[in-house]
Amino acid sequence: MTIHQNLIAGEWTGTTGAENINPSDTNEVVGLYASASVQDVADAIAAAKAAFPAWSRSGILERHTILKKAGEEILARKDELGALLAREEGKTLPEAIGETIRAAQIFEFFAGEALRLAGEVVPSVRPNIGVEITREPLGVIGVITPWNFPIAIPAWKIAPALCYGNTVVFKPADLVPGCSWAIVDILHRAGLPKGVLNLVMGKGSVVGQAMLDSPVLSGITFTGSVGTGKRVALSSVEHGRKYQLEMGGKNPMVVLDDADLTVAVEAAANSAFFSTGQRCTASSRLIVTEGIHDRFVAALTEKLKTLNVDNALKSGTHIGPVVDAKQLKTDTDYIEIGKQEGAKLAFGGGLVSRDTPGFYLQPTLFTEATNQMRISREEIFGPVASVIRVKDYEEALATANDTPFGLSSGIATTSLKHAMHFKRNAEAGMVMVNLPTAGVDFHVPFGGRKGSSFGPREQGKYAAEFFTTVKTAYTLA
Numbered sequence: 001m002t003i004h005q006n007l008i009a010g011e012w013t014g015t016t017g018a019e020n021i022n023p024s025d026t027n028e029v030v031g032l033y034a035s036a037s038v039q040d041v042a043d044a045i046a047a048a049k050a051a052f053p054a055w056s057r058s059g060i061l062e063r064h065t066i067l068k069k070a071g072e073e074i075l076a077r078k079d080e081l082g083a084l085l086a087r088e089e090g091k092t093l094p095e096a097i098g099e100t101i102r103a104a105q106i107f108e109f110f111a112g113e114a115l116r117l118a119g120e121v122v123p124s125v126r127p128n129i130g131v132e133i134t135r136e137p138l139g140v141i142g143v144i145t146p147w148n149f150p151i152a153i154p155a156w157k158i159a160p161a162l163c164y165g166n167t168v169v170f171k172p173a174d175l176v177p178g179c180s181w182a183i184v185d186i187l188h189r190a191g192l193p194k195g196v197l198n199l200v201m202g203k204g205s206v207v208g209q210a211m212l213d214s215p216v217l218s219g220i221t222f223t224g225s226v227g228t229g230k231r232v233a234l235s236s237v238e239h240g241r242k243y244q245l246e247m248g249g250k251n252p253m254v255v256l257d258d259a260d261l262t263v264a265v266e267a268a269a270n271s272a273f274f275s276t277g278q279r280c281t282a283s284s285r286l287i288v289t290e291g292i293h294d295r296f297v298a299a300l301t302e303k304l305k306t307l308n309v310d311n312a313l314k315s316g317t318h319i320g321p322v323v324d325a326k327q328l329k330t331d332t333d334y335i336e337i338g339k340q341e342g343a344k345l346a347f348g349g350g351l352v353s354r355d356t357p358g359f360y361l362q363p364t365l366f367t368e369a370t371n372q373m374r375i376s377r378e379e380i381f382g383p384v385a386s387v388i389r390v391k392d393y394e395e396a397l398a399t400a401n402d403t404p405f406g407l408s409s410g411i412a413t414t415s416l417k418h419a420m421h422f423k424r425n426a427e428a429g430m431v432m433v434n435l436p437t438a439g440v441d442f443h444v445p446f447g448g449r450k451g452s453s454f455g456p457r458e459q460g461k462y463a464a465e466f467f468t469t470v471k472t473a474y475t476l477a
């Protein structure tokens with residue numbers, strides 16, 4: 001099997017690596033991917049530093065053209081790249097193709113942004129002086145990404161970094177290097193100069209840690225667990241660099257007595273179980289007022305009976321496998337914790353066996369949960385959700401906000417008054433009314449508050465806040 005190599009200073013390099021295994025069929029090796037050494041990381045950072053002066057002054061048309069070309073190729077190859085994504089991560093083929101299209105749209109959006117770079121000219125408070133306010137790139141950006149969105153998250157970090165004139169050292173999650181390798185290959189062939197984008201695959205404890213330890217990086221953009229996020233933060237404070245963190249969630253979905261039951265059940269099933277619940281925006285706390293509680297639980301349980309858990313590539317699969325054995329153990333451990341805490345297992349809870357050997361877990365629903373249980377406070381990151389019964393809207397809102405996290409928050413209601421109040425008072429970066437808590441647009445800000453996120457928002461034109469630094473220049477006329 002040929003090895004997919006790292007890209008350092010414009011050269012493909014690396015002869016040893018690790019197998020990328022399909023979680024829907026653990027007999028299948030998706031590919032062999034190189035593992036970078038600490039020296040490789042140092043070389044990649046040095047290459048990105050050397051490439052920065054020229055790239056930061058490159059014309060906006062060059063950046064626009066390369067990003068646009070990359071977006072067009074990703075879109076043209078959406079079925080092939082979507083299949084690769086489904087094979088390496090386990091989300092269903094339609095979900096994987098959708099994510100691939102989203103990555104293409106992100107590249108096209110930032111291709112446009114490259115042409116819209118603008119500053120401000122304002123009068124000084126002193127006579128005969130002009131003031132110009134401009135944005136400049138930061139320098140070398142470290143991009144560290146998780147396994148759950150293997151093409152969209154790399155896209156929404158790399159595209160703005162390049163658009164605003166930064167150079168990049170990119171470390172994808174070791175579990176899913178395939179889509180990352182593909183987009184780096186696409187950008188390289190689209191004409192990026194040597195060293196502008198460097199790929200260093202391998203383990204976080206080696207490759208990621210070497211990036212955190214480098215004093216050269218001017219910024220690190222990270223998505224992943226709270227624990228690793230804290231390491232990124234501490235190392236960044238140590239080295240005096242900018243950092244941006246997207247971490248966990250324990251997102252609430254409130255269902256009020258006046259909700260349209262069909263809308264509420266569709267939104268809850270999507271939020272909690274699609275993409276196997278492996279989304280930081282997934283809802284694992286379904287907070288339901290008592291007038292609709294029993295009808296909602298009955299309808300959601302009926303819905304769960306119709307969802308097929310199977311091989312991600314099979315047509316008719318609604319929920320693919322869990323990403324690997326470690327995450328499966330986390331999920332099943334939490335199911336045991338939920339039972340021991342006294343929540344009632346209303347649906348699922350067990351492993352399922354299919355034609356191909358994979359990490360298949362039933363969608364799992366607890367009822368009679370309280371908001372103080374561990375299953376309601378800690379991120380599980382699997383197809384496991386709990387229903388928490390509350391008296392009224394006021395208790396629902398208080399319960400929704402009673403969490404260390406604050407990424408996404410949803411409500412199902414037909415009351416304009418409650419929808420408006422919830423939008424204003426939910427302690428979250430994103431609020432969804434009659435929609436799933438997960439599944440966001442590519443052109444608007446993405447991010448949260450409290451323990452979920454730190455630093456400026458990702459995506460859309462707000463991405464400029466992280467990837468640029470502001471300069472104010474004064475000129476005597």
Ligand SMILES: NC(=O)C1=CN([C@@H]2O[C@H](COP(=O)(O)OP(=O)(O)OC[C@H]3O[C@@H](n4cnc5c(N)ncnc54)[C@H](OP(=O)(O)O)[C@@H]3O)[C@@H](O)[C@H]2O)C=CC1
Pocket residue numbers: 144145146147148171172173174175202203204205207208209210212223224225226227228229231246247248249279280327330379380381
């Ligand atoms: N908010 C989100 O979108 C995500 C949240 N999570 C949460 O995190 C839990 C664990 O997932 P996991 O994949 O282990 O998350 P991690 O935080 O370990 O992984 C995220 C990224 O950080 C890298 N990394 C790991 N250790 C270091 C380090 N010391 N220095 C620098 N980079 C490092 C990883 O590399 P590598 O994978 O190669 O080790 C990966 O690229 C999940 O169960 C879930 O709760 C996970 C993924 C996404």
Ligand SMILES: O=C(O)CCC(=O)C(=O)O
Pocket residue numbers: 148149223278279280281282437438439440
């Ligand atoms: O819900 C989405 O569309 C995005 C989720 C996400 O970015 C994540 O889970 O890391």
